[in-house]
Amino acid sequence: MAPNALLDVRNVETYYGNIRALNGVDVSVNQGEIVALIGANGAGKSTLMMTIFGSPRARSGQIVFDGTDITQMPTHEIARLRIAQSPEGRRIFPRMTVLENLQMGASLDKLKFFDEDVEKVFTLFPRLKERINQRGGTLSGGEQQMLSIGRALMARPRLLLLDEPSLGLAPLIVKGIFDAIRELNRTQGLTVFLVEQNAFGALKLATRGYVMVNGSVTMSGTGKDLLADPEVRAAYLEGGRH
Amino acid sequence: MTQAVSLSAPATTAPSPIARAVREALFAGVISFGLFVLFIGLKSDQNIDNRLIVVTRWGTLAIVVALTMLGRFLFVGFLAPAFQARKARRAKVEVVSEAGFVKRNLLAIAIFALFLYPVFIISTAGLQGSLKWVDNFGIQILIYVMLAWGLNIVVGLAGLLDLGYVAFYAVGAYSYALLASELGWSFWILLPTAGILAAFWGVILGFPVLRLRGDYLAIVTLAFGEIIRLVLINWREVTNGSAGISGIPKIDFFGWFTFNVSDPNYFGKVFGLGVSGAYYKIFLYYLILLLALLTAFVTIRLRRMPVGRAWEALREDEIACRSLGINTTNTKLTAFAIGAMFGGFAGSFFAARQGFVSPESFVFLESAIILAIVVLGGMGSLPGIAIAAVVMIGGTEILREMNFLKLIFGPSFTPELYRMLLFGLAMVIVMLWKPRGFVGSREPTAFLRARKAVSSSFTKEGHG
Numbered sequence: 153m154a155p156n157a158l159l160d161v162r163n164v165e166t167y168y169g170n171i172r173a174l175n176g177v178d179v180s181v182n183q184g185e186i187v188a189l190i191g192a193n194g195a196g197k198s199t200l201m202m203t204i205f206g207s208p209r210a211r212s213g214q215i216v217f218d219g220t221d222i223t224q225m226p227t228h229e230i231a232r233l234r235i236a237q238s239p240e241g242r243r244i245f246p247r248m249t250v251l252e253n254l255q256m257g258a259s260l261d262k263l264k265f266f267d268e269d270v271e272k273v274f275t276l277f278p279r280l281k282e283r284i285n286q287r288g289g290t291l292s293g294g295e296q297q298m299l300s301i302g303r304a305l306m307a308r309p310r311l312l313l314l315d316e317p318s319l320g321l322a323p324l325i326v327k328g329i330f331d332a333i334r335e336l337n338r339t340q341g342l343t344v345f346l347v348e349q350n351a352f353g354a355l356k357l358a359t360r361g362y363v364m365v366n367g368s369v370t371m372s373g374t375g376k377d378l379l380a381d382p383e384v385r386a387a388y389l390e391g392g393r394h
Numbered sequence: 395m396t397q398a399v400s401l402s403a404p405a406t407t408a409p410s411p412i413a414r415a416v417r418e419a420l421f422a423g424v425i426s427f428g429l430f431v432l433f434i435g436l437k438s439d440q441n442i443d444n445r446l447i448v449v450t451r452w453g454t455l456a457i458v459v460a461l462t463m464l465g466r467f468l469f470v471g472f473l474a475p476a477f478q479a480r481k482a483r484r485a486k487v488e489v490v491s492e493a494g495f496v497k498r499n500l501l502a503i504a505i506f507a508l509f510l511y512p513v514f515i516i517s518t519a520g521l522q523g524s525l526k527w528v529d530n531f532g533i534q535i536l537i538y539v540m541l542a543w544g545l546n547i548v549v550g551l552a553g554l555l556d557l558g559y560v561a562f563y564a565v566g567a568y569s570y571a572l573l574a575s576e577l578g579w580s581f582w583i584l585l586p587t588a589g590i591l592a593a594f595w596g597v598i599l600g601f602p603v604l605r606l607r608g609d610y611l612a613i614v615t616l617a618f619g620e621i622i623r624l625v626l627i628n629w630r631e632v633t634n635g636s637a638g639i640s641g642i643p644k645i646d647f648f649g650w651f652t653f654n655v656s657d658p659n660y661f662g663k664v665f666g667l668g669v670s671g672a673y674y675k676i677f678l679y680y681l682i683l684l685l686a687l688l689t690a691f692v693t694i695r696l697r698r699m700p701v702g703r704a705w706e707a708l709r710e711d712e713i714a715c716r717s718l719g720i721n722t723t724n725t726k727l728t729a730f731a732i733g734a735m736f737g738g739f740a741g742s743f744f745a746a747r748q749g750f751v752s753p754e755s756f757v758f759l760e761s762a763i764i765l766a767i768v769v770l771g772g773m774g775s776l777p778g779i780a781i782a783a784v785v786m787i788g789g790t791e792i793l794r795e796m797n798f799l800k801l802i803f804g805p806s807f808t809p810e811l812y813r814m815l816l817f818g819l820a821m822v823i824v825m826l827w828k829p830r831g832f833v834g835s836r837e838p839t840a841f842l843r844a845r846k847a848v849s850s851s852f853t854k855e856g857h858g
Contacts, residue, residue, distance in 0.1 A: 205717055231719035243714040245707050249838045256707050260719045262700060285838065307718065 157216075158183045158343055159204070159235075159311055164213035166196075166203045173199040175367045176213070181311065186337050186344045188354035188375065190388055191364035197347040198240045200364070201315050204345075205237060206230050217311070232260060236309035240316055242300040246289030250280055253288050253299055257306030265308065273302040276332050294325035301329070305336070311343045312336075318350040326350065330357050351388035355379045363388075415471030422466035426459050434458055457802055501777075508683055512676045521672045528672070530791050532679045533747060537740055539783040540686040542767040543776060544736030547693060549765065550773035551702065552729035553709025555612040557761055558599070558619025562592040562734035564626060564756035566741020571639045571751045572632065581645040585742050592738025593731040595622075600730035604723055607712070619761055626753040638752025644674060645681070645746045653677065678747050685743060689736050690776050696732070698839050705729050706774075706836075766817075770824050772831025781832050786817065 157180035166174040173196050181187045191197050203210050206227045215223045222230050231237075236257075245253050254273060258266045274281040277298040283291060288299060297317055304312055314333070318326040330353055336342045348354035355361050358375040363384060371384065378384050435455040441447045496503065511532060515524040545559045569588040573579050579587075603614050626633045633639070646652040651659045653674040661673045696702035704725045707715050716722055745751045767786055771779030793809040793816070800807050828834060 207713070207716070227716040228719050228721045231717055237717045239714065239717060243711050243717075245710040245714065247710055247836050248706065249840065251840045252703070252838060255840055256703060256715075256718055256720075259700060259704065285841065303718070 157181060158218055159345065160214075160216040161200070161204065162214045162216070164200070164203060164210045164215060166199055166208055166210050168199075168208065173367055174203065174210075177364075177367070177369055179362055179369060181343060181345045183343055184337070184341050185359040186333065186346060186357055188346045188348055188358035188361040189364055190348055190351040190354055190361060190378075190384075192388075193349070195364040196367040197364055198315055199367075201237070201240070201313055201345075201347050204230075204313065205235070231307070234260075234308060234310040235313065236304035236307040236311070237313040238297070238300040238304045238315065238317060240319075242296045244288040244291075244296050244299050244303065247287055249287055250284050250291070250299055253303050254280075254306050257303035260307050266306075269306050269308065273305055276305075276335065277302055294321050294329070297321060297325075297329060298332075301332070309342070311345065314344060314346045316347055316349060318348060318353060326353060330354075333357060351384070352379070355384075411475045412471050415467045415469075418470045419463040419467035423459050423463040426462040427455070430455055430458055454802060505687070509680075512679055516672075516676075521670050525672050525675055528679050529675045530794075531788060533675065533682055534791060535784055535787045536679070536682040536686050537744060537747075538764065538767060538787045539780050540682065540689050540740045540743075541737060541764045542771065542779045542783055543686065543689040543693060544733050544740065545764050546733075546768050546774065546776070546779055547696075547705070547736070548729050548733035549768050550775070550779075551693075551697065551709065552705040552726065552733075553773075554603075554726060554729060555608060556615045556730075556733070557612045557758070557765065558615040558617070558622070559733070559737055559764055560756045560758070560761040561599070561619040561622035562596060562737030563741040563744065563760070564622050564753075565592045565595050565734075566738030566743075567745040567751045567755070568626065568633060568639075568741075569738070570742035570745040571642045574643045574746075575639060575641065578643070580649070581643075581742070581746055582648060585739060588738045588742035589735040590738075592741065593735040596730040596732075596734025596737075597727050599734075600727045604726055616758065616761075619756075619758060623753050623756050626756070633753075636753055638750055638754070640750045642745050642749045642751065644749070645678070647677065678743075682743055682747075685739055689739075692732075692736075693776060701725065701728055703839065763817075766821060770821060770831050772828075772833040772835075774836055775831065775833035778831050778833030785820070789816065789820070 159179075159181040161177055161179040164174055164177045165172060177196075177200055179187075179189065179200070189197050189200065199208075202208060204215055204222075206222065206225055210223050213223070214221060217230075217233055217235060220233060222233065245256060248256070251270075254270055255263060255266065258264075258269060279295055280298055280302055283295060288296065291299060301312075301314065301317065304314075317329050317333070321329070333344055333346070334357055337344055346354055346358065355375045355378050361373065361375050361378045362369050363371040363378065371378065371381070373381070379389075435451060437449045437451060438446055439449045512524065512528050515527045515532075519527060541559070541563060544562075545556065548554050548556045548559070566588040569591045570581070570584045573584050573587065574581070599615065599618050603611050606614060627636050629635075644653045647661070651661045651664045653661055655662075655669055660669075661667070661677075662669050667673070693702075697706070704715065704720050705728075707718075707720065708722060708725050708729075712722055715725070744755070748755075763786065767782045768779055770786065771777075771782035790810070790813045793813055796809045799809050824832070
């Protein structure tokens with residue numbers, strides 16, 4: 153509920169038909185932070201991510217980005233406020249090449265800064281440069297994740313939303329991707345909101361964290377505190393009691 | 395076993411495929427003779443005295459047997475080795491080689507050939523004999539090429555399955571037919587008008603179906619196509635119902651000369667060439683060729699522009715598009731509008747060429763044929779679609795010419811009637827053989843180095 157938060161999610165409720173997926177969620181992300189949202193399968197993490205992006209819309213509550221109420225905005229207009237997303241399942245364009253995927257990411261500026269930005273993405277993920285003319289669908293899972301993040305970065309985001317970047321990837325690649333996120337945050341001051349099941353990696357990376365259970369935020373604190381919390385450890389880090 | 399040997403060491407150990415083919419052809423001949431001698435060679439019939447007699451048809455039998463032998467010969471001698479060679483080639487490491495002159499300039503050569511086509515036909519078949527070739531093959535095929543390229547924008551690029559495309563064709567045709575007959579406007583004003591009207595109807599259709607995709611979208615567009623047709627049939631005061639509109643004015647050449655024999659500036663009179671219907675057909679041929687090339691040009695340009703890229707991205711993943719800040723509503727509507735516009739252009743051309751339009755020409759089958767051409771050619775691929783149009787429309791036209799089949803199947807045999815059967819068969823075969831159409835691979839529009847045609851942002855500075 154920080155008054156000067158970059159992203160402020162206030163008491164948001166989201167429904168799928170009559171099923172309530174989020175019941176009164178409060179989350180805020182400050183400028184320059186990495187915030188992690190952890191929770192089990194079906195806790196509503198991805199729903200929150202999608203609700204921020206206006207699809208599905210929140211039925212009640214408010215989502216404010218940098219002073220603008222975005223709760224009722226259509227998705228593409230929210231994206232134009234420079235919120236970029238690497239969505240769940242990566243959602244790269246499989247028949248388009250790596251370069252074309254990155255071009256799509258730069259649609260907002262009509263490719264004005266493309267040359268500059270594409271070099272930055274290639275510095276961050278040199279693997280993408282090797283695959284530059286390869287179709288997205290032929291990349292490995294890790295490369296697709298890199299492409300998805302790279303495409304989001306091409307929009308010059310002020311806030312980057314990442315939905316489970318570690319999903320289905322080998323530990324070494326996950327580490328590489330988390331390192332890249334940390335690097336972005338450190339050097340460019342990029343604000344990141346991260347949804348993860350990989351609680352350990354996410355909380356180690358994050359400035360602050362939230363724990364979500366059954367559509368509600370049950371705990372929050374700094375990444376360190378949450379990592380040390382016995383309940384979090386028991387539920388998400390050591391096999392769990394659930 | 396012999397095949398395995400011939401694969402590893404061709405030419406040296408394996409017997410010559412031609413020799414084998416001759417042997418196998420003889421076998422096939424014997425077998426087919428044995429099979430068909432009773433079926434085809436002999437036929438029981440009644441003579442004038444109502445007595446059962448045996449009619450022999452040795453000629454037909456010989457033709458069937460010969461065809462079988464020929465087929466077997468070609469298959470064993472040429473087709474099978476070709477397939478094997480291709481397999482062997484694929485197994486090898488791909489060797490990158492500089493493409494030959496023909497391959498590099500294929501597009502330019504093809505366009506050049508299309509421009510020379512009427513000249514070639516006139517020089518071989520004469521002015522009067524050229525009519526059929528220029529009209530039935532040239533113009534007819536090019537209309538479908540243009541329609542399929544227009545539909546390709548909607549279906550191939552934007553991935554919106556449209557089963558009612560013929561509606562825009564109809565809008566274009568009736569716009570020209572009505573405005574030209576009633577107001578006497580020139581084709582050159584009405585061509586863009588028809589395009590704009592069709593685009594307008596494209597947007598009208600687009601609005602209600604914005605939220606639909608795939609099969610649901612297909613059903614609604616199908617209904618839209620039928621609505622337009624039924625309106626044309628029932629709005630008699632304007633469209634003259636199913637009787638159609640006849641006497642649609644011909645296209646003039648920007649007012650310099652016309653193609654009406656009675657006019658003082660008739661083409662034949664202006665150039666002192668005498669009277670012939672072929673001039674108009676040849677003029678129409680070049681016109682539709684230019685219109686089709688315009689369609690291709692616009693499509694190619696658009697693919698490299700933001701809106702074209704957005705179409706292709708939309709086809710791949712709508713949600714991802716939105717989260718990248720693309721307004722999917724506008725993107726879809728522009729796809730519908732631009733696709734419809736080319737349908738409208740083709741429609742007004744069609745009306746001018748036929749001189750007659752009626753709702754008969756805009757039935758669902760037309761939509762299905764156009765869509766089949768797009769799918770067979772490979773969605774999104776302009777050359778593939780052009781090939782498919784030549785095969786499909788040219789194929790049906792050729793069927794009309796196959797009078798020799800009457801010698802085999804009897805004088806009551808009309809090959810055109812088997813059009814749809816062959817159409818379906820061809821589609822099934824192509825889909826089995828190449829499920830993504832003739833040209834299934836998508837050509838990328840962006841390259842980091844090389845190719846200056848990409849977009850200015852790439853060429854500003856060199857990349858290493």
